[in-house]
Amino acid sequence: MDYCLTTAALCKQYKNFKALNGLSMHVPKGSIYGLVGRNGAGKTTLIRLISGIQEPTSGEYTLYGVKNTDRAIYKVRRRIGAVVETPAIYSNMTAEENLKIQYQILGIPNYDGIEDLLQLVDLADCGKKKTKDFSLGMRQRLGIAVALCGSPDFLVLDEPVNGLDPQGIIAIRELILRLNKEKQITILISSHILDELAKLATYYGFVDGGTIVKEISDTELNAACRKCVRLSVTNTKALCRVLDHMGIEYNIISDTDADIYGEISVTHLAMALAQENCEIKSMQEHDESLENYYMNLVGGEKNA
Numbered sequence: 183m184d185y186c187l188t189t190a191a192l193c194k195q196y197k198n199f200k201a202l203n204g205l206s207m208h209v210p211k212g213s214i215y216g217l218v219g220r221n222g223a224g225k226t227t228l229i230r231l232i233s234g235i236q237e238p239t240s241g242e243y244t245l246y247g248v249k250n251t252d253r254a255i256y257k258v259r260r261r262i263g264a265v266v267e268t269p270a271i272y273s274n275m276t277a278e279e280n281l282k283i284q285y286q287i288l289g290i291p292n293y294d295g296i297e298d299l300l301q302l303v304d305l306a307d308c309g310k311k312k313t314k315d316f317s318l319g320m321r322q323r324l325g326i327a328v329a330l331c332g333s334p335d336f337l338v339l340d341e342p343v344n345g346l347d348p349q350g351i352i353a354i355r356e357l358i359l360r361l362n363k364e365k366q367i368t369i370l371i372s373s374h375i376l377d378e379l380a381k382l383a384t385y386y387g388f389v390d391g392g393t394i395v396k397e398i399s400d401t402e403l404n405a406a407c408r409k410c411v412r413l414s415v416t417n418t419k420a421l422c423r424v425l426d427h428m429g430i431e432y433n434i435i436s437d438t439d440a441d442i443y444g445e446i447s448v449t450h451l452a453m454a455l456a457q458e459n460c461e462i463k464s465m466q467e468h469d470e471s472l473e474n475y476y477m478n479l480v481g482g483e484k485n486a
């Protein structure tokens with residue numbers, strides 16, 4: 183798989199406190215990567231490091247194949263657009279003026295792309311309105327537009343829906359999906375709101391105590407969180423034959439256990455297994471919701 187960002191044993195220490203403690207992660211190109219973790223888990227610290235705002239204490243990261251210790255990292259970092267913590271916008275200026283300033287900072291010779299950018303983030307009708315009079319959602323969208331000025335192919339968003347109302351959240355979600363699908367931008371989003379990320383992410387990194395405790399694709403996560411019946415039997419080969427014959431979806435877990443998906447008639451199954459000399463030892467409903475999955479990973483109180 184091609185990655186636009188990988189980190190290896192990344193550490194960031196503040197005095198005696200390790201905000202990042204050997205964090206290793208892999209962000210596939212083209213993905214929407216959800217970095218999930220409770221407050222203080224280290225999400226913003228990680229984003230500050232890869233954006234070049236801070237240096238790691240030890241460990242390394244690689245952006246588009248270039249290590250952070252390589253001189254070329256400064257050039258590669260131009261491929262990243264980031265909104266870290268609060269969007270970097272001037273409150274006494276309009277949306278258009280803010281984008282013009284960013285174009286100047288980046289040395290872009292003309293303002294040709296600004297109208298399209300304003301359309302993209304749904305701020306084309308704001309005219310002379312100063313950003314201090316914008317809603318939080320409008321400010322967040324403008325922050326994303328500022329991050330998009332250099333036409334990045336990797337967008338990093340730190341808690342982009344924090345504090346937004348439901349409409350604001352939907353607008354940001356739709357924008358993120360468009361940027362990913364239509365413009366093929368890889369997106370890393372940090373959030374402690376797992377349910378919101380679940381509507382977007384194609385990959386997840388669960389972070390806790392400054393390390394990634396699990397990386398998983400959305401397909402794997404959905405499979406792990408599906409409702410199923412966990413069956414323990416004396417002969418899984420016989421179980422496979424019976425389930426295949428009945429057209430039932432299943433997943434073999436071990437020599438004795440299998441997860442069975444969908445509706446099943448327990449009586450029919452038990453009878454068919456008996457004909458194969460296979461006995462059911464136990465049967466348990468298994469319903470791992472997204473939240474339970476997360477809690478099982480990180481333990482402790484509910485934070486996501």
Ligand code: ATP
Pocket residue numbers: 196199200201219220221222223224225226227228374
């Ligand atoms: P949140 O969602 O609350 O922002 P987070 O996952 O983004 O959480 P970080 O902001 O990365 O967490 O902080 C990780 C830990 O590092 C926290 O305990 C925080 O207090 C600590 N920390 C962050 N920056 C500094 C700093 N400059 N000096 C000392 N400690 C810091």
